[in-house]
Amino acid sequence: MPMSLFEIWLGILQGLGTTLTVTAYGLVFAVPFALVFGVAQYLTRGVARLLVTGVIEFWRSSAVIILLFVFYYALPVVGVTLSALTVSAMVLGLNAGGYASQAVRAGLQAIPAGQKEAGAALGLSRPAILFLIELPQALIAMSPTFVNTLIQLVKATALVSLVTLTDMTFRAKEIAQVEYNPVAIYTALLLAFFVVCYPIALAGRWLEARVAAPGSRSSGV
C-alpha cells in the first residue's frame, strides 16, 4: 500500500533529530570561532592579522561541500578518527563561524571611536572596554546577521546526508527507494526544512526591527 503524504512527511521528520543535533553541535564550533577570530581580526595588526585572516578565509571562502568531503576522507588517512557527526559539525560549524566572525569584526569596527575613548577616560582596562563596552554593542547590532548565519547552518546540514548521517535529506532518499512518489517526497522535504527555518527567519526579522530602532542603546551606555 502506498504511503500517504502525511506518512512520508512523518518518515522524513524521523531525520529531524539528526538535523537539529548537527546544527546544535555545529554551533559549539561556530560561536567560539566567530567570537575569538572576529575579535582577533579586530585587535591584531601586521603578520598576526594576516594569520588570523588566513584561518578565517580558509573556513569561509572554501566550498563547504568539498571541505566536508576532504575532512571526512582525509582525517583517517592522517590517523585522526572522528565520527561522521563530529566531522560534519566541525566543518559546517567552522564554515558558519567564518561568516559570523566577519559580522563580529564589522560590528566592532562600526562602533564610534568615542565609545572606546569614553571607556578609557573612565579608567577601564583594555579588556574591560572590549567586554563591557564594545562587544555587547557589536553583538546586539549584528544579531540579525547571526540569525541569518544560523539559517544557513541549518540548511547546510542537508550535506551530512552525503556522509551517511540519517538527517531529513537522507530519510527522503531512503523513502524514495521504497516508494515511487518523488513529488510528495521532495515537496515534504522542502516543507520540513521550511518549518524549521521560517520561524527562525521571522524571529530574525523581529530582531532586525528592534535593533534598527533609532536611539539604540549605544547612546545610553
Place this chain on the structure above:
Amino acid sequence: MSTQSQSIVDIQGLNKWYGALHVLNDIDLAVASGACVVVCGPSGSGKSTLIRCINGLGSYQTGTLRLAGTTLGLNASETAAARRQTGMVFQSFNLFPHLTVLSNCTLALRRVAGQSRAEAEDIAMAHLEKVRIPEKAKSYPGQLSGGQQQRVAIARALCLNPRLMLFDEPTSALDPEMIKEVLDVMVALARDGMTMICVTHEMGFAREVADQVVFMDGGSIVDHAPVRDFFGPSGHPRSRLFLNTVLKH
C-alpha cells in the same frame, strides 16, 4: 480678466487631501509673468505641496490650476507640455550622482529637446557660467559642496529655457556659509526678469527681490501681500508672529 491673461500661474479654489488631512485648503493665487513670489510659513503648512502641484509633480482633488494657459491634470500630453515651461530646484538638490555636472545639464536638452551633444553642451556651459561654476563641468556631484551642487541644480533647471522657476526650500539643506552663494544666483535670476516662485524662509531674499509674499499656515493662504506691506507695520498679525520667530535665528 486682463491680469489673468498675463498670469503664468492661475490657481482658483485648489483643494487637496491626504486621506482625512486637508493639506491645501481653497488656494487662490495668480502669479504674473516676471514676478517673484516668496511663499513662507511653518513646516507642514502646505507650501511645498502647493509648489509641487504647480508643475504637476503633485496632484490635487478640486479647483483649477492653470499653468501657461493649460489646465493641469486634464490631458497628460498637455500637462507634460506645460511642465516643460517650468524648471524646479529641490531642497536636496537631486542631482544625478552617476552623471557629471555637464551631463546632468545636457540630459534633458538631448532627450527632451532633442538637441545634438554639441548644441546641448554649449547651452549647458553658458548656464554653468551664469551660476559661476563652469570649471566643475567634468566633476561628479559627489565631489562638490552643497552650495556648488545647488548652483548646478539651478543651471540644470535653466537649460530647458523655462518661463517659470520653482524653488522648493533651496537653501534649507545647506550649511550657513553656503547659503549666500545660492541666494546670489537667485537674486541675479530675479533681476534678469525670471518669473519665480520660491518656498523659502530667507526673508532677506524676500525683501531684496520679491514682489509679493504669500504666508501659508494649515494648508491655507493666511496672508498674501506686496512685499513692502508684508514686512510693514500693517502686516497680518499671524505673519508678524511667524516673522518674529524666523528672524530670531
Place this chain on the structure above:
Amino acid sequence: MGFDLAFALSSVPTILGAIGTTLGVAFVSCLGAAALGFLFDMLRRIGGVVGLAIGFVIDFIRSTPVLAWLYFLYFVLPFYGIRLGSLTVGVLGLSLYYSGYLAEVFKAGIDAIPKGQSEAARALSLSRRDALIYVIAPQMLRNIAAPLGNYFVSILKATPYLAVLAVPEMLGRAFDIASETYRYTEPLVVAGLIFLVLALVISHGVKRLERRLLAVGAR
C-alpha cells in the same frame, strides 16, 4: 599512507580540465538567478495578493537547502515527463535557489535610490522610459554590482553540489579520480584548493570594484 604530493599534482590537470564547466555553470546560473530575482522583485512591487504571494515564495526559497531543490528538480521534473540533462537541472536549481537572494539584492539596490531622483527626472520632463534608462537603471546597476559579484562567488562555491547529479564539474572529476585509484584525499584537496583560490581572487576583484564605485558615488 599520508599525503602523496606527486599524485596530487598529477590529478591537477584532470580536475582543472573541468574549470570551464564550473565557471560556465556558475555564470549561467548567476544570470538566471539575476533574471528571476529581478522578476520576483518587480512582481513583489505590484503589491496586493501578488506581492504577498511572491514575498512568500522568496521566503520559502530562502528557508530551504539548495541540495533539496536539486533533488526536487532532478526527480520531480521527469515524473511530469520533463526530461532535461543533469547539467540543465543543476543550472535551473542554482538559478532558482539564488533568485531568492538576488530578489533582495535588487530590492535593496532600487530602494537605495532616493525618491528625489525620479522626481527630478519628472521635473526635467524626461519620459518615464528615459528616466528609467538614464537615471534609475544606471544607479541601480551601480548599487547591485558588488553584492551581485559576491553572490557570483557564492554560486561558484555551490557548483560542486552538482556532483551529486553527476555533472562533470571539478568535484565530480575529483571523485572520478578517487574511485579509480581509491585515493580520496589528494584529488579532493586539489579540488578544494582550486575553489578556494578562485573564490579569493574573484572576491578580491569585487572588493576593488566596490571601492572604485564608492569613490565616484559619494553623494
